[in-house]
Amino acid sequence: MPHDLIRTSREGVIATVLIDREGKRNCLDLPMWVALGEAFAALSADESLRAVVVRGAGEAAFCAGADIAAFAAERGTPEREEVYARELHGAFHAIRTCIHPTIAACSGWTMGGGCGIATMCDFRVGSPATRMGIPARNLGIFYAYEEIDPIMQMVGYAVTAEILIEGRVFTGEEAQAKGLLSRLVEDGAVHAEAQALAERIAQGSPLSARFHKRAMQQLRGELPITAEDRVREGSFAYTEDFRNAARAFLDKRKPVFEGR
Numbered sequence: 001m002p003h004d005l006i007r008t009s010r011e012g013v014i015a016t017v018l019i020d021r022e023g024k025r026n027c028l029d030l031p032m033w034v035a036l037g038e039a040f041a042a043l044s045a046d047e048s049l050r051a052v053v054v055r056g057a058g059e060a061a062f063c064a065g066a067d068i069a070a071f072a073a074e075r076g077t078p079e080r081e082e083v084y085a086r087e088l089h090g091a092f093h094a095i096r097t098c099i100h101p102t103i104a105a106c107s108g109w110t111m112g113g114g115c116g117i118a119t120m121c122d123f124r125v126g127s128p129a130t131r132m133g134i135p136a137r138n139l140g141i142f143y144a145y146e147e148i149d150p151i152m153q154m155v156g157y158a159v160t161a162e163i164l165i166e167g168r169v170f171t172g173e174e175a176q177a178k179g180l181l182s183r184l185v186e187d188g189a190v191h192a193e194a195q196a197l198a199e200r201i202a203q204g205s206p207l208s209a210r211f212h213k214r215a216m217q218q219l220r221g222e223l224p225i226t227a228e229d230r231v232r233e234g235s236f237a238y239t240e241d242f243r244n245a246a247r248a249f250l251d252k253r254k255p256v257f258e259g260r
Helices: 032-044 067-072 079-098 113-122 143-168 172-178 190-202 206-219 226-232 240-250
Strands: 005-010 015-021 051-056 061-063 102-108 110-111 121-127 131-133 169-171
Touching: 005 032, 015 032, 015 110, 015 190, 051 061, 051 190, 061 102, 061 113, 079 113, 079 143, 102 113, 102 190, 102 206, 110 113, 113 131, 113 143, 121 172, 121 226, 131 172, 169 172
Parallel strands: 015 051, 051 102, 061 110, 102 121, 110 131
Antiparallel strands: 005 015, 131 169
């Protein structure tokens, strides 16, 4: 269902998902988690797109995580916990499995579930003012296997232990050094760099980007490699994008990719 605090917009072949709750550091209650998952599922189904940027409103926070103030109404019974876990995991899964390259603009506080959202994305752009961490130990809550996995894949066992067991909160510089951030830019430039990165990705072949994203997930053990994937692996020569790019190379001009 549409939600006025989870807003999707589009500029050409690039989509932006905005978490629009600046007054609460863009933290998410349960309806927002549901809407976030639905937004990414819808974008993944749109093959005319080439990249997706997710960002928070304002510069102070990407997302400070789940809205703890809403827990009393949303959690606390077996039935509520089952619903909450299902929707939370569904949102993370939709982000992680989006067919398009995804970019998290990690401006400011990127904490808890917000850090989780960022680690589900392919790229994470931050600045020295970025703060990344998951204070699960302070709430006595458990992070799910599917949510720990991308962090472990990204930064390894030792740093994951720092995040989840020690409860470290990293500065932007530390987060980049640990591998949590893909790149570091000046304070105030995170949103612009995330958009510029999306534009650079969009200039390439969307078929190539989607194949390589899926292949990397498969090689990490997240998805099975199917016979259909093997056929697709060797079929690039039959695409219009490849033929157009080959002609452009010979003509010494920039190729135009149409995703066919």
